[in-house]
Amino acid sequence: MKNILLLGAGRSASSLIAYLLQHAPTENWHIRIGDIVVTHLHSLVDELPYAEALVFDVHNDTQRETEVKQADLVISLLPAVFHIEVAKECLKQEKHLITASYVTPAFLELHAEAQQKNLTILMESGLDPGIDHMSAMAAIQHIKAKGGKLTSFKSYCGGLVAPESDNNPWNYKFTWNPRNVVLAGQGTAKYIRNGEYKYIPYHQLFKRTELLYVEGYGHFEGYANRDSLSYREPYDLLDIPTMLRGTLRKPGYCAAWDVFVQLGLTDDSYTLEGSENMTYRLFFEAFLPYAANGETIEQRVANYLTIDAQGEIMQKLAWLDLFTEKPVGLAGATPAQVLEKILKEKWQLSPGDKDMIVMQHLFEYELAGEKYEFTSSLVVKGDDEVHTAMAKTVGLPVGILAKLLLQGKISNRGIVIPTKPELYAPVLEELKSYGVNFVEQETVLEKVTIK
Secondary structure, three states: EEEEEEEEOOOOOHHHHHHHHHHHHHHEEEEHHHHHOOOHHHHOOOOOOOEEEEHHHHHHHHHHHHHHHHOEEEOOOOOOHHHHHHHHHHHHHHOOOOOOOOOHHOOOOOOOOOHOOEEEEEEEEEEOHHHHHHHHHHHHHHHHHOOOEEEEEEEEEEEEHHHOOOOOOOOOOOOOOOHHHHHHHOOEEEEOOOOEEEEEEEEHOOOOOOEEEOOOOEEEEEOOEEEEEHOOOOOOOOOEEEEEEEEOOOOOHHHHHHHHHHHHOOOOOOOOHHHHHHHHHHHOOOOOOOOOOOHHHHHHHHHHHHOOOOOOHHHHHHHHHOOOOEOOOOOOOOOOHHHHHHHHHHHHHOOOOOOOEEEEEEEEEEEEEEEEEEEEEEEEEEOOOOOOHHHHHHHHHHHHHHHHHOOOOOOOOOOOOOOHHHHHHHHHHHHHOOOOOOOOEEEEEEEOOOO
């Protein structure tokens, strides 16, 4: 019997839990699921002899050591900040680990030790990062195998609300951690276009968008995401002239979100004085220049940010009740925490709502004197507000990789991301049976002039 310890049973874990429970009898697994709150798990596991739920505190050193020691494989869907402590415990106890989160410098420091101990710490194994790597590598290998020379690769992904549940002016609802949405994009985006390195500082990020089209679902806008340059080496695209990874939203979202960025409402570095006594209007007004001319807050916002006082951006802001006297009710809060509270009141999935994942890869390559465009698109809808597309696309690849690892079919050791065929090929194939399938299109753009 193989023992799996799953840490984290939040909004992204439902499909992973279902997958593990489905395969546990045939794979001879015993599954322990730990989180701070596990009451929602009892109806799933209490009658199963091969699964159990436990209250787990990642900060409890003794409990962390005890639970990891009993496992053959640890899967962490905890908030990303906690992964490193789990990873260190896994190294100490010589256990494999899978997470869906980004590789960080702290994890890279563990690479040599993991290799020495013949351990796999498999990261970036969910949706984005995860399925994006796998599907991109499959397409890249397809193009290279027939002799194509890649000249451009752009990849975008977004967790959105499905059209049938899209009933607010932002065309957006939370499908993953709200805090991560509020803090998204901070830092400087880095990419390369036509051989020139490009950098977008945070205060310009939501002004610099690109329009994309997905068949059957219309247009989306994408903004650059983090450090696209760091993926040239794992994708074996060191010489590619254009490479960019980005995030998708519906048109109009980025221009409105930029209001929060320009005013400083997404800042998480300090606490507000008297935030517990603020109203939404006072919170918003605190970031505007002082005015004594009797203008309304709406007029001041429009004038200060040079936006149409009657336009769509102002309508989006008003819909969030930002100009009302609703109480903030948070003591010692940062601006980002107040903004998160405001958004959570309006952007939650309602009963019966469906979310939607949209991913699109856009390649350009040259072959036999012609220039081609190759597009690979994925759209996945959730079943409801619990069994979401986000949970499916994050959890299923993690579950499939867990199965492959315990079956001894993954030989890569150290800090690993799924860019090798032994990792991505079986995952992409099995995902098709769950409706996670890419639609590919290829067109000839032009003849290539040979100089």
